[in-house]
Amino acid sequence: MAEKKLSPMMTEYLETKKQYPDCLLFYRIGDFYEMFYEDAKTASSVLDLVLTGKDCGQAERAPMCGIPFHAADSYVTRLVNAGYKVAIAEQLEDPKLAKGLVKRGVIRVVTPGTQTAEQGLDETRNNFLMSIFYDASGFGVSSVDVSTGEFLTTTCAGVKEVLDELSRFQPAEIVCNQAFMISGVDTDYMKDRFNLIITELEDSVYKDEAATKLLEEHFHATLQGIGLQDRDLARLSAAAALSYIYDTQKNTVAHISNIRYYASSQYMIIDNATQRNLELTETMREKKKRGTLLWVLDKTRTAMGARMLRRFIEQPLINRAQILARQDAIEELCSHYIDREEMSEYLNTVYDFERLLGKICYKTANPRDLLAFKQSLHMLPDIRQELRQFKAPLLQEVYEGIDEMQELYQMIDRAIVEDPPVSSRDGGIIRKGYHEEADRYMESKLNGKQWLADLEQRERERTGIKTLKVKFNRIFGYCIEVTNTFKDLVPSDYIRKQTLTGSERYTTDELEKLQNEILGAEEKLHQLEYELFCDVRDTIAENVQRIQKTSHYVALLDCLISLSKVATSSNYCRPEINEEGRIDIKDGRHPVIEKLIQDGMFVANDTYLDDAQDRIAI
Structure with missing residues (x-):
C-alpha cells in the first residue's frame, strides 16, 4: 500500500495500527469508533455490522465499519469473548480547538484477561x-484479576503442576516467555480445554533488574517486603503480568496493591481431571452450575462472596486449625438463626466493593457507581452491630476486619445527588450546598429557565401569537418557534435561524444575550461538577487497602452465612476432623445427588476408608 497517497487521517490511522498489529483498532472519529481495512472486515463479520467504504486518498475506498462510541463496551466485549484483542484510540483533544488533524492515541487495550467492563465479566467468578x-529450574506462575486487584504467585516443578494451577484459576488469558512456548507443553490443549488465548511476551520483559524495579516501585516495598526474595521464578512471572497490565491499561492500577506468594501445599491439590470428574463448580457435559457442589452450597448475597465461595470449593483447606475455625463460625451462625438472617438481608444490599474499587481506581466509575459504593458503606455499621455478639474467633476477626469508613459515606452523601445521571460529563451530579461556586452556577441556570419563560410570555403578548414557543436545539441553541399559520405576524426584529416543514425558528438580540448567559453558566457548571466528582472519586481511591480489607471480610462473612444456611436447611452435621488416615461416615448423603433426586428418594449410606487396608466399604 502506497501510504504517501493516503489522506492525512488515514496515514495517522495506519501509523497507530502498526503499533498494535495483533489488535483490532477502534479509531474514534466524532461520535463513532471506526475500523478500516482487515479490521473492518473482521469486526463486521463478528459483530454483524454493515461493511461500507471510506475515501482514503487512493483509487479504491478503504473497507470500513463503525459503532457509536457510547455503545463501545458491549461491542468490545463481544470481540474479546470471540478471542480478539481491541485497541481503543481516542481523541486526545477537543476537535473544536484542534488546529488541523485531531490528535488521537490509544488509551487502553482490552484483552480476555484484562477486561474491566461489567458486560464482559461474570460477577460470580474471577477473571484471571x-x-x-x-x-x-521450573515454572513461575502468577495470577491476577485486573477487575478486583487480587494478585497471587507461586512456583511449579513441572507441567502437571502448571496444569493444576490452570484448573484452579481458570484464566481467560496467559502471557508467557518464549521458552515456555518451546518447553514441550501442549499449548493447543491448553487453549481448547480452558478456552483461553496465549500471548508470548518479549524477552526484555524478563530482565532481572527491570523486573525487580517494576515490582518494588509498584508495591512500594522491597522484594523481601512482598515475599519474593529468593523466589526468582515467581518474581519474573509476577513482573511480566504487571508489565502486561501497564501496557494494556495505560492507567493507574493502584487497586492492585498486594501480591501474595502461596505454596500449593497450603491447599488440597485437586488435579485437572479430578476437578472435572467431581463436577465441583461446573458439570462435565453442559458446563452448567446446576448439578454441582457449588450449586448446592451457594446461598451468597454478594458478588465478592460468590467468588470467594468458589475458591473455597476449588481450593479446600488442609490445615486442621483453619478447618476447625471455619466450623466453629458456621456452627455459631447455625445457632443464631435470626441474627444470621438479619446480616444476610444487610448483605443483600451490598454491591461489589472489589470491582467498584477497580473502576474508581481506573477512573472509569460513573456517578451511579459512587452511589452504589455509598449504599454498600451504609450497611456496614448494621452488619458490625450484629457481629458484636458472636464469640467464634473467625467471626470476631470479621468484626474487627470490617472498616465502616463512615467519613467516605458522609463525603459521598454530601456531594452526590440521590439520582445522578450515568455520565459524569452532563451535570446534575453535585448536591446544592456542597460547593459555593457550583451553587452560584446552579442559581444562574435556574433563573435562566424563568428568564426564558418570561420572554416567551412577553413575546406572545407583543406579537399576538398564542402558540409561540421558546425552544432549545443542540445544534441551533435557543430559538423562538412560530408555526406557518402565524408567520405573517412575526415582527421585523426576528432573525430567521431555521425553516421546518410546518414552522419557522427565529432569534432576537435579547434571546441571543440570554442564551450566552444561560449556556455559559451551564457549561461552567458541568465542568465544575465534573471536577468535583473527580475529587470525590480520587479521595475514595486513596483508601484502596482499607476498602480491600473490608471487602475481604464482607465476602468471608457472606460465605460463612451461606454455608450455615445450607447446613441448617439440609440438616448437615459437623464432621470430626482426625489425622489418623481414616474416614468413617454414617448415613452419608451425597449433597448434589440428594438435591437432584425428586420426592426425597435418596437412601443414605455408610462409608469407611482407611490407609491401612486396600479396600473401601460402602
Missing part, C-alpha cells in the same frame, strides 16, 4: 490473567 515464566 495468568503469567507463566519457564526456565530449566
Whole structure:
C-alpha cells in the first residue's frame, strides 16, 4: 500500500495500527469508533455490522465499519469473548480547538484477561490473567484479576503442576516467555480445554533488574517486603503480568496493591481431571452450575462472596486449625438463626466493593457507581452491630476486619445527588450546598429557565401569537418557534435561524444575550461538577487497602452465612476432623445427588476408608 497517497487521517490511522498489529483498532472519529481495512472486515463479520467504504486518498475506498462510541463496551466485549484483542484510540483533544488533524492515541487495550467492563465479566467468578515464566529450574506462575486487584504467585516443578494451577484459576488469558512456548507443553490443549488465548511476551520483559524495579516501585516495598526474595521464578512471572497490565491499561492500577506468594501445599491439590470428574463448580457435559457442589452450597448475597465461595470449593483447606475455625463460625451462625438472617438481608444490599474499587481506581466509575459504593458503606455499621455478639474467633476477626469508613459515606452523601445521571460529563451530579461556586452556577441556570419563560410570555403578548414557543436545539441553541399559520405576524426584529416543514425558528438580540448567559453558566457548571466528582472519586481511591480489607471480610462473612444456611436447611452435621488416615461416615448423603433426586428418594449410606487396608466399604 502506497501510504504517501493516503489522506492525512488515514496515514495517522495506519501509523497507530502498526503499533498494535495483533489488535483490532477502534479509531474514534466524532461520535463513532471506526475500523478500516482487515479490521473492518473482521469486526463486521463478528459483530454483524454493515461493511461500507471510506475515501482514503487512493483509487479504491478503504473497507470500513463503525459503532457509536457510547455503545463501545458491549461491542468490545463481544470481540474479546470471540478471542480478539481491541485497541481503543481516542481523541486526545477537543476537535473544536484542534488546529488541523485531531490528535488521537490509544488509551487502553482490552484483552480476555484484562477486561474491566461489567458486560464482559461474570460477577460470580474471577477473571484471571495468568503469567507463566519457564526456565530449566521450573515454572513461575502468577495470577491476577485486573477487575478486583487480587494478585497471587507461586512456583511449579513441572507441567502437571502448571496444569493444576490452570484448573484452579481458570484464566481467560496467559502471557508467557518464549521458552515456555518451546518447553514441550501442549499449548493447543491448553487453549481448547480452558478456552483461553496465549500471548508470548518479549524477552526484555524478563530482565532481572527491570523486573525487580517494576515490582518494588509498584508495591512500594522491597522484594523481601512482598515475599519474593529468593523466589526468582515467581518474581519474573509476577513482573511480566504487571508489565502486561501497564501496557494494556495505560492507567493507574493502584487497586492492585498486594501480591501474595502461596505454596500449593497450603491447599488440597485437586488435579485437572479430578476437578472435572467431581463436577465441583461446573458439570462435565453442559458446563452448567446446576448439578454441582457449588450449586448446592451457594446461598451468597454478594458478588465478592460468590467468588470467594468458589475458591473455597476449588481450593479446600488442609490445615486442621483453619478447618476447625471455619466450623466453629458456621456452627455459631447455625445457632443464631435470626441474627444470621438479619446480616444476610444487610448483605443483600451490598454491591461489589472489589470491582467498584477497580473502576474508581481506573477512573472509569460513573456517578451511579459512587452511589452504589455509598449504599454498600451504609450497611456496614448494621452488619458490625450484629457481629458484636458472636464469640467464634473467625467471626470476631470479621468484626474487627470490617472498616465502616463512615467519613467516605458522609463525603459521598454530601456531594452526590440521590439520582445522578450515568455520565459524569452532563451535570446534575453535585448536591446544592456542597460547593459555593457550583451553587452560584446552579442559581444562574435556574433563573435562566424563568428568564426564558418570561420572554416567551412577553413575546406572545407583543406579537399576538398564542402558540409561540421558546425552544432549545443542540445544534441551533435557543430559538423562538412560530408555526406557518402565524408567520405573517412575526415582527421585523426576528432573525430567521431555521425553516421546518410546518414552522419557522427565529432569534432576537435579547434571546441571543440570554442564551450566552444561560449556556455559559451551564457549561461552567458541568465542568465544575465534573471536577468535583473527580475529587470525590480520587479521595475514595486513596483508601484502596482499607476498602480491600473490608471487602475481604464482607465476602468471608457472606460465605460463612451461606454455608450455615445450607447446613441448617439440609440438616448437615459437623464432621470430626482426625489425622489418623481414616474416614468413617454414617448415613452419608451425597449433597448434589440428594438435591437432584425428586420426592426425597435418596437412601443414605455408610462409608469407611482407611490407609491401612486396600479396600473401601460402602
